[in-house]
Amino acid sequence: MPTGKVQDLRMDVERRRIEEALRASERRARDLFESIPIGIYRTTPDGRVLLANPALLRMLGFDSFAEYAARNLEQEFLASYPRKLFKERLERDGVIRGLEAIWQRRDGTTVFVRENARAVRDHTGHMLYYEGTVEDITERKQAEEKLAASEKQLAEAQKIAHLGSWEWDVAADRVTWSDELFRIFGLRPQEFGTTYEAFLNCIHPDDREQVCKMIGQAFSDHQPFNFYHRSMRPDGTVRIVHGRGEAVMDDAGRLARMIGTAQDITEHKQAEEALLRSQTRLRLLNSISTAIRADMSVAQIIACAVTQTQQYFPSFRVAYSTIDERNRLTVNHAIEPAGLPPLTGLTIDLTSAPDYLAALRRNAAVVVADVNQDARLAPLQEKLRVNSTAAMLNVPVRHSDKLIGLFCCDAPTAHSWTEHERETVKEVAAYLSVVIREAHAEQERQRSELERAELLRRLVTVQEKERRRIALELHDQLGQDITALMLGLKALQDFGALPADDERLLQLMRLTDQLGCEAHRIAWELRPSALDDLGLHVTLRNYLEEGAKRFDFTVDFHSNGLADRRLPPPVETAVYRIVQEALTNVSKHAQAQHVSVLLEYRQGRLLVIVEDDGRGFDTDEVLRAANTERRMGLIGMHERVRLVGGELEIESAPGAGTTVYVRVPISR
Amino acid sequence: MAKLRILLADDHTVVREGLKALINAQPDMSVVGEADTGQGAWQLAQSEAADVIVMDLSLPDLSGARVTARIKQARPQLKVLVLTAYEDKSYMRQLFEAGAAGYLLKRAAAQEVIGAIRTVAAGGLYIDPTLASKVVDSFVRQPASGGKPQRGGELSEREQEVLRLIAWGYSNKEIAARLNISVKTVETYKTRLMEKLDLRSRADIVRYAVRQGWLQEN
Numbered sequence: 001m002p003t004g005k006v007q008d009l010r011m012d013v014e015r016r017r018i019e020e021a022l023r024a025s026e027r028r029a030r031d032l033f034e035s036i037p038i039g040i041y042r043t044t045p046d047g048r049v050l051l052a053n054p055a056l057l058r059m060l061g062f063d064s065f066a067e068y069a070a071r072n073l074e075q076e077f078l079a080s081y082p083r084k085l086f087k088e089r090l091e092r093d094g095v096i097r098g099l100e101a102i103w104q105r106r107d108g109t110t111v112f113v114r115e116n117a118r119a120v121r122d123h124t125g126h127m128l129y130y131e132g133t134v135e136d137i138t139e140r141k142q143a144e145e146k147l148a149a150s151e152k153q154l155a156e157a158q159k160i161a162h163l164g165s166w167e168w169d170v171a172a173d174r175v176t177w178s179d180e181l182f183r184i185f186g187l188r189p190q191e192f193g194t195t196y197e198a199f200l201n202c203i204h205p206d207d208r209e210q211v212c213k214m215i216g217q218a219f220s221d222h223q224p225f226n227f228y229h230r231s232m233r234p235d236g237t238v239r240i241v242h243g244r245g246e247a248v249m250d251d252a253g254r255l256a257r258m259i260g261t262a263q264d265i266t267e268h269k270q271a272e273e274a275l276l277r278s279q280t281r282l283r284l285l286n287s288i289s290t291a292i293r294a295d296m297s298v299a300q301i302i303a304c305a306v307t308q309t310q311q312y313f314p315s316f317r318v319a320y321s322t323i324d325e326r327n328r329l330t331v332n333h334a335i336e337p338a339g340l341p342p343l344t345g346l347t348i349d350l351t352s353a354p355d356y357l358a359a360l361r362r363n364a365a366v367v368v369a370d371v372n373q374d375a376r377l378a379p380l381q382e383k384l385r386v387n388s389t390a391a392m393l394n395v396p397v398r399h400s401d402k403l404i405g406l407f408c409c410d411a412p413t414a415h416s417w418t419e420h421e422r423e424t425v426k427e428v429a430a431y432l433s434v435v436i437r438e439a440h441a442e443q444e445r446q447r448s449e450l451e452r453a454e455l456l457r458r459l460v461t462v463q464e465k466e467r468r469r470i471a472l473e474l475h476d477q478l479g480q481d482i483t484a485l486m487l488g489l490k491a492l493q494d495f496g497a498l499p500a501d502d503e504r505l506l507q508l509m510r511l512t513d514q515l516g517c518e519a520h521r522i523a524w525e526l527r528p529s530a531l532d533d534l535g536l537h538v539t540l541r542n543y544l545e546e547g548a549k550r551f552d553f554t555v556d557f558h559s560n561g562l563a564d565r566r567l568p569p570p571v572e573t574a575v576y577r578i579v580q581e582a583l584t585n586v587s588k589h590a591q592a593q594h595v596s597v598l599l600e601y602r603q604g605r606l607l608v609i610v611e612d613d614g615r616g617f618d619t620d621e622v623l624r625a626a627n628t629e630r631r632m633g634l635i636g637m638h639e640r641v642r643l644v645g646g647e648l649e650i651e652s653a654p655g656a657g658t659t660v661y662v663r664v665p666i667s668r
Numbered sequence: 669m670a671k672l673r674i675l676l677a678d679d680h681t682v683v684r685e686g687l688k689a690l691i692n693a694q695p696d697m698s699v700v701g702e703a704d705t706g707q708g709a710w711q712l713a714q715s716e717a718a719d720v721i722v723m724d725l726s727l728p729d730l731s732g733a734r735v736t737a738r739i740k741q742a743r744p745q746l747k748v749l750v751l752t753a754y755e756d757k758s759y760m761r762q763l764f765e766a767g768a769a770g771y772l773l774k775r776a777a778a779q780e781v782i783g784a785i786r787t788v789a790a791g792g793l794y795i796d797p798t799l800a801s802k803v804v805d806s807f808v809r810q811p812a813s814g815g816k817p818q819r820g821g822e823l824s825e826r827e828q829e830v831l832r833l834i835a836w837g838y839s840n841k842e843i844a845a846r847l848n849i850s851v852k853t854v855e856t857y858k859t860r861l862m863e864k865l866d867l868r869s870r871a872d873i874v875r876y877a878v879r880q881g882w883l884q885e886n
Contacts, residue, residue, distance in 0.1 A: 475726070480680040480682075480683055480774070482775060483680070483686075483778070484682035484686055486777065487683060487685075487689070487778045488686055489778065490686070490779070491686060491689050491690065494693055509778075516775030520753065520775065524755070528756065529754060530758055530759065534762070538756075538758040539756075539758075542756055542758060556868070556871035558875060560874075560883070594868050594869045595869070596872075596874075597871070598837070598871055600837060609837060611869065613869070649841075651839050651840050651841060656855055659839065661837070661839050
């Protein structure tokens with residue numbers, strides 16, 4: 001066999017083997033192309049589809065390649081698809097890896113894909129087509145989104161609950177925080193050192209030791225832990241945090257990590273405290289209003305309010321002071337914590353601190369955090385220092401625009417008064433104000449009543465005194481002159497200067513005599529001197545006997561227990577005048593026939609009764625009537641009796657006569 | 669016959685002079701001393717042997733009543749004729765009790781003083797006629813119609829009760845409240861019991877009660 005032949009044969013065999021191998025490889029490639037779950041394609045830059053494997057067709061919902069190839073990709077892509085970027089990148093880099101995008105399927109639904117692609121060029125560098133793979137990542141994408149959503153939810157939940165979570169990789173000393181935890185500690189992520197030490201720095205210095213102890217304990221016993229601490233934000237605000245945590249072991253039973261949560265319960269705690277405060281405050285106010293309702297005296301109510309408020313604020317001194325017309329403050333009742341000097345009885349002349357006084361007059365409250373910093377109090381500096389007052393909370397009590405009192409809390413060191421303290425003290429003072437104002441109004445009413453009575457008493461006294469004076473004058477001066485005149489006339493008659501029966505002389509003597517009688521009558525009516533000299537019983541009897549002649553009714557007088565007894569002059573005068581007034585009334589209105597005047601003194605009590613059998617009247621009607629003379633007459637009688645501490649009662653009815661009862665207690 | 673020796677005490681000079689002229693004009697009278705104060709009158713009364721002292725009741729310093737009492741004590745034979753502007757008979761009684769022999773109103777002095785001096789000098793009592801009539805008046809107008817106690821038995825128990833309470837000075841309202849009856853009823857009882865006992869007034873009721881021994885008079 002020629003060598004050539006053998007050579008050729010060999011070559012032939014070789015070629016066949018290669019061809020076979022090639023076919024097998026092509027077949028494998030085709031099999032791969034056909035069966036791989038990843039889409040494979042080849043397209044032109046202008047969007048014609050040259051090749052697409054079954055996986056891609058399935059992914060996009062096409063039945064055959066022909067169907068897909070009939071479409072131009074440029075129209076297939078969604079508006080959001082970065083086709084321009086895709087082309088530019090391939091043009092520039094020749095390759096794109098891991099592009100995640102959304103493709104549109106045949107039925108319009110979408111599919112999340114991850115693409116790889118490369119540009120295929122001829123040897124001249126001319127772009128032939130793009131070739132690429134497409135992987136359906138929809139499921140993964142959905143899982144990712146779900147995870148993101150749940151993480152977002154967690155963060156949201158943490159935010160709402162003010163609950164942050166942390167994890168501490170002990171070995172690496174790496175601390176990871178949830179976003180909320182940063183917020184709780186008032187930090188931005190980059191500000192936190194992410195070490196245990198950095199964490200400790202966020203704890204309020206006073207609580208640090210305790211937190212360390214707690215975590216140290218968890219280190220050794222691996223038990224879950226639970227604690228409260230205060231945290232300090234970089235801006236200085238203090239938050240109250242509830243921490244929980246537990247240790248996590250590795251497979252070998254060694255401590256690997258610690259995980260836990262921290263919840264900001266500041267608001268919660270504040271609300272709880274506010275609730276507690278408002279409950280105790282309510283109790284405080286309630287106890288004061290109970291005192292008020294219990295009809296305690298004003299002094300007792302003040303004492304109660306001061307005591308209760310001091311118990312409520314045990315570190316403050318609480319005081320109520322009165323302020324008089326001259327702006328002199330006197331501490332009426334004060335309670336102080338142990339160690340502070342007592343204030344009760346202290347007096348301060350407020351006019352020495354006019355600005356402070358003006359503030360008390362004007363404001364609902366005068367709040368002083370530090371008396372040394374308050375210029376208004378400068379004049380009182382020494383007094384405040386001696387009494388250890390460094391801060392004060394004053395609530396003035398006013399009555400009809402006048403400053404009458406001061407409810408005050410004070411502290412021995414500077415103190416900025418919280419809203420709660422201010423409100424509580426103001427409320428207590430408001431309760432007190434009502435009571436004190438009422439008491440003041442009552443006092444003023446009583447005072448004006450007393451003044452009125454005093455005025456009346458003076459008026460009556462002056463009137464009686466004046467009457468007495470004129471009566472005396474009539475007797476002692478005019479009376480004497482008339483007597484002298486009469487004696488002169490008599491001398492004229494007796495000594496023969498004129499004939500004894502001279503008519504002019506006799507007429508002058510008669511006239512003079514009349515004048516004397518008249519002067520006497522006027523004097524007696526003004527005020528019988530017997531009332532002063534001989535007493536009520538005698539004077540009244542004489543009056544009634546004399547008066548009987550003038551009245552058109554008979555007067556029956558009976559007296560018991562007074563014949564030898566003198567009563568206090570004001571009582572005698574008052575009774576005498578009342579009987580006169582009553583008889584005048586009878587004479588004017590009653591058309592009576594008989595009048596009884598009864599006078600009885602028994603066991604320190606004087607009873608006077610004037611009763612007539614006249615036509616009577618409706619007492620209510622007369623007293624209700626406008627300012628008639630009759631009504632004023634009755635009121636005048638009432639007043640005169642009241643002035644001597646007695647009471648007057650009038651009983652009358654039309655047709656049934658009238659009885660006036662006067663009862664006067666006589667102090668012995 | 670010896671003249672009556674008269675002392676004069678009055679702080680009003682003109683009155684004193686007038687009286688002196690009147691008295692001295694009498695042939696049997698002579699003013700032997702004058703004073704214008706109570707103290708002066710008392711000294712005169714002690715030093716001068718006089719029969720009558722005519723003395724104003726209201727002298728400055730010592731009152732006429734006091735001087736009268738002292739004279740009565742020290743010089744009972746010296747008659748005191750009180751001269752006064754006051755017409756209350758109560759004063760009069762007081763002075764007579766103190767020992768005065770006469771009570772003369774000033775306004776009547778000119779007419780009456782001579783007669784009064786004569787009366788007291790003769791040992792009589794002199795009372796000014798106007799006052800005398802008052803005294804008689806009050807004597808005549810004695811506590812009137814005293815009711816008829818013997819008929820008290822006719823009162824019902826309730827009427828007696830009401831009468832007693834009225835006499836004690838209770839008002840109709842109080843009586844009504846005490847007896848648990850209306851004011852109107854009290855008035856009815858009162859009218860009826862007054863008719864039965866022939867009492868005109870409340871004063872009569874009181875007097876009736878006193879007589880019945882229901883009220884202790886003191």
